[in-house]
Amino acid sequence: MKIVLLDGYHLNRDLNWDAVRALGECTFYDRTQPDDNQQILARIGDAEIVITHKTPIQDSVISQVPNLKYIGVMGTGYDAVDIASAKQHQVTVTTVPNYSTDAVAQYAISLLLEVTGQVGLHNQVVHDGKWATIADFTFWEKPLIELKGKTIGMIGYGRIAQQVAKIAHAFAMNVIFYNHRPKNVTDDWAHQVSFDELLQQADIISLHVPQTPETINLINQASIAKMKDGVIVINTARGTLIDESAMAAALNEDKVLALATDVVATEPIDPQNPLLTAKNCFITPHIAWAPLETRERLLDIITENIQAFIAGKPINQVN
Structure with missing residues (x-):
């Protein structure tokens, strides 16, 4: 069984792949050019099993590698793979569900705490010497915000969102959520609302939906207009959920108090991304999933x- 790993750098650098190596003849690559179909095809070659993280495997690839029987996606989302083509060519596709639930929930709250507590800013100005030069025992560069009593709205209410909601509830926040399908919840403190109701009621909005044709630019000029003035938006899902030009304008006009996002529409980030010059925009390089324990x-x-899959009993299959 030939196994090819197309883009394993973020696991290759410090994790041990011996258990996978024991399953077949393995060829591992740190990176594969995502826009180079010829390189992708050449690296897959006659392999039966391909593992990918972000390298796209579209119909133009799947249709030209007849030996391919299995695509393993190293994550929960599978937008990098043409699922319809894989099904047509009888290629099994699996993902890794739930591995990062706690880490991503922790990170979403970390982003929120950074916006409301401004820890990074105040650590920096103290180290820059400002505290040593003022007459008072305390000072703050930006207003600080208490979370108790604030309403957090979760767009999407899967496992990660539910974990974020539990942490928010522990902060004595009010929790509302919108899900495209009604959810049966046992927690009496979490209240399901319509999409528009969430936009209108939430002080903080946290995004937790996958990228689909319906969710691309879900947060746009029209939806932002329905939000409270001074809303905080948190995104640990997909950058394409937000119309970045509309969000930058809303930040600069103080309609949105802050955006804290771990993802952007094009990654690595485009130097011309309007969020880079917008006010009160916190951006980190897609690391919510990356604690060592989570990657293990x-x-x-x-x-x-x-x-x-080799045993003929595939699990976590999406097609």
């Missing part, structure tokens, strides 16, 4: 997925 769990499940 990811690799364990990748291995289990391949083992199950």
Whole structure:
């Protein structure tokens, strides 16, 4: 069984792939050019199993590699793979669900705490010497915000969103959520509302939906206009959920108090991305999933997925 890993740098750098190596003849690449179909095709070659993180595997690739039987996506989202083409060519596609739930929820709250507590800013100005030069025992560069009593609105209410909601509830926040399908929840403190009601009621909006044709630019000029003035938006899902030009304008006009996002529409970030020069925009380089413990769990499940496929009993299959 030939196994090819197209873009494993973020796991190759410090994790042990021996359990996967034991399953077949392995060729591992740190990176593959995502826009170079010829390189992707050449690297897949006659392999039966391909593992990808962000390298796209579209119909133009799948249709030209007849030996391919399995695509393992190293993550929960599978927008990099043409699922319809994979089904047509009888290629099994699996993902790694739930490996990062706690880490991403932790990170979403970290982004919120950075906006409301301004820890990074005040640490920096103290180290720059400002505190040593003032007459008072305290000072603050920007207003600080208490979370108790604020309403957080979750767009999407899967496992990560539910974990964020539990943490928010522990901060004595009010929790509302919108989900495209009605959710049965047992927590009496979490209230399901319509999309427009969420936009109108939430002091903080946290995004937790996958990228689909329906969710691209879900947060746009029209939806922003329905939000409260001074809303905080948190995004640990996909950058394409937000119309970045509309969001930059809303930040600069103080309609949105702050955006804290771990993702952008094009990654790595385009130097011309309007969010880079917008006011009160906090951007980190897609790292919510990246704690060591989380990546170790990811690799364990990748291995289990391949083992199950080889045994003829695939798990975590999406097609």
